[in-house]
Amino acid sequence: MKKREFLKKSSLLMASSAVIPSVVFSCKAQQIKVSNKIKERIRTAHIGVGNMGAEDLRDISSHAKVDVVALCDVDSNMLKAAAENHPKARLYADYRKMLSDMADEIDAVIVSTPDHTHAPASMMAMKLNKPVYCQKPLTHHVSEARQMRKLAKEKNLVTQMGIQVHSFYDYKLATLLIQSGIIGRVHTVHAWSPKNWGYDGPMPEGSDPIPENLDWNLWLGTSAERSYKSEIYHPGNWRKLMDYGCGTLGDMGVHIFDTPYNALALDVPKTITNNCRPPNGYGFPENNIVTYEFPGTEYTTKEFKWVWYDGPGAPNKIHEDLILPNSASNKENTSADEPSMEDKMSLETKVADEGKLPEQGAMFVGEKGRLLLPHFMQLPKKIVDGQYVDISEEIAVLEKANNMGKPIRDYALEGPKHYHQFIDACLDKDEVTAPFSYAARLTETILLGVIAGRFPNQTLHWNNETAKFDEDEANQYLDSPYREF
Numbered sequence: 001m002k003k004r005e006f007l008k009k010s011s012l013l014m015a016s017s018a019v020i021p022s023v024v025f026s027c028k029a030q031q032i033k034v035s036n037k038i039k040e041r042i043r044t045a046h047i048g049v050g051n052m053g054a055e056d057l058r059d060i061s062s063h064a065k066v067d068v069v070a071l072c073d074v075d076s077n078m079l080k081a082a083a084e085n086h087p088k089a090r091l092y093a094d095y096r097k098m099l100s101d102m103a104d105e106i107d108a109v110i111v112s113t114p115d116h117t118h119a120p121a122s123m124m125a126m127k128l129n130k131p132v133y134c135q136k137p138l139t140h141h142v143s144e145a146r147q148m149r150k151l152a153k154e155k156n157l158v159t160q161m162g163i164q165v166h167s168f169y170d171y172k173l174a175t176l177l178i179q180s181g182i183i184g185r186v187h188t189v190h191a192w193s194p195k196n197w198g199y200d201g202p203m204p205e206g207s208d209p210i211p212e213n214l215d216w217n218l219w220l221g222t223s224a225e226r227s228y229k230s231e232i233y234h235p236g237n238w239r240k241l242m243d244y245g246c247g248t249l250g251d252m253g254v255h256i257f258d259t260p261y262n263a264l265a266l267d268v269p270k271t272i273t274n275n276c277r278p279p280n281g282y283g284f285p286e287n288n289i290v291t292y293e294f295p296g297t298e299y300t301t302k303e304f305k306w307v308w309y310d311g312p313g314a315p316n317k318i319h320e321d322l323i324l325p326n327s328a329s330n331k332e333n334t335s336a337d338e339p340s341m342e343d344k345m346s347l348e349t350k351v352a353d354e355g356k357l358p359e360q361g362a363m364f365v366g367e368k369g370r371l372l373l374p375h376f377m378q379l380p381k382k383i384v385d386g387q388y389v390d391i392s393e394e395i396a397v398l399e400k401a402n403n404m405g406k407p408i409r410d411y412a413l414e415g416p417k418h419y420h421q422f423i424d425a426c427l428d429k430d431e432v433t434a435p436f437s438y439a440a441r442l443t444e445t446i447l448l449g450v451i452a453g454r455f456p457n458q459t460l461h462w463n464n465e466t467a468k469f470d471e472d473e474a475n476q477y478l479d480s481p482y483r484e485f
Helices: 003-016 052-061 076-085 095-101 115-127 142-155 169-179 216-220 247-263 328-333 341-350 392-401 416-426 436-452 472-478
Strands: 031-034 037-040 042-047 066-072 090-092 108-111 132-135 159-162 186-193 271-275 288-295 300-310 361-366 369-374 381-384 387-389 460-463
Touching (some): 042 095, 042 115, 052 066, 052 076, 052 108, 052 132, 052 416, 066 076, 066 095, 090 095, 095 115, 108 115, 108 416, 115 132, 115 142, 142 436, 159 416, 159 436, 169 247, 169 392, 186 247, 247 288, 247 300, 247 436, 271 436, 436 460, 436 472
Parallel strands (some): 066 090, 108 132, 186 300
Antiparallel strands (some): 031 037, 186 361, 271 460, 288 300
């Protein structure tokens, strides 16, 4: 079943329902009548309430003007745990039934499912004119990202992608520093994460009994039919697998790409090359080095390159741009080729303290120096001629001019900001900073790198206007059929 057919059927289902609200809900909060009085509150429905969904539920519901009215999860154990904190919420296993039953009782929808369910659930909610907060990456396929961006614009809906660190102090500061020209125009960004959301092993054989608490058909959703295997898919390893996740690039790449992508005002890339193992048709490569070339912007040079490294040991190619102060003696070990194990051990031994790269992060390389942005909750650092440069005065000016305050080094306090921003935007009291108009382009960029992993070491050329690759064999991965379930 094609996506357009699924969405058409969903639309017809909603249009024929007797519970469609008579007043269209747009950017502003619906006015709810209680005892002949008008008050502003947002009634939320949550699709996926385990693991990250539980965190989303906690932080959305911590807003003083939120009422959680519906919870949905294919795992009854996770649903039961979430319901203990929200006993008044109605419980569902199937998001389609929840949206159909409660269309006039829901003001906003939070989607916190595995990646392959993001678009089907979000599109259905948006067709009902509901604002949507959707976890990252926004979609599983490029075509879905474009559809969601288009629909959100047509409906004029409040939308937000779940990249909560987008609203943290250090990332805002780095954006302002780059756009102030602190290192001049940027010609290269390196970004990395050693997380391993890949799988280089064989496809598992056979099947296992489906746990009583799991509705496997609903978990699969629109994805292809597959036998259940214990500890392979649910609850945690689906990110590694092509049918359901987007690998490390889709998990951590979205977070770490976000600030450079935003700061440099990038659009989608022109070319993408992924240096990785040959595809196995089941799991993502455990190590990827993805090189993007982008059109230039006002904050970049005419030619701009982005290099992403992930998997164990990343960045496993020690590039000159990544050498930090107090590690200049390692320069002779840098190479465009894979360093030997002896060289790697030598580098690890020599690079210490501030000379060691943060485990995850990004490095901006500009005409007048470099800016290191660790991930996360650490200040960006400027490097010129192999030395750190004090930028405390520049930071103080930007803090004051942008009313930033001081950094809060407490995730529990910082984390809810991004969620509350979404609710406040639904109440028409704030504006979101990661709407689908932005998130869809960022996600498209990420997904193009994922697709390039199916064509190792081959440069793919992307046409932004037609939303197609010049290499026709790659276009089959922009979409996939939707299964009826």
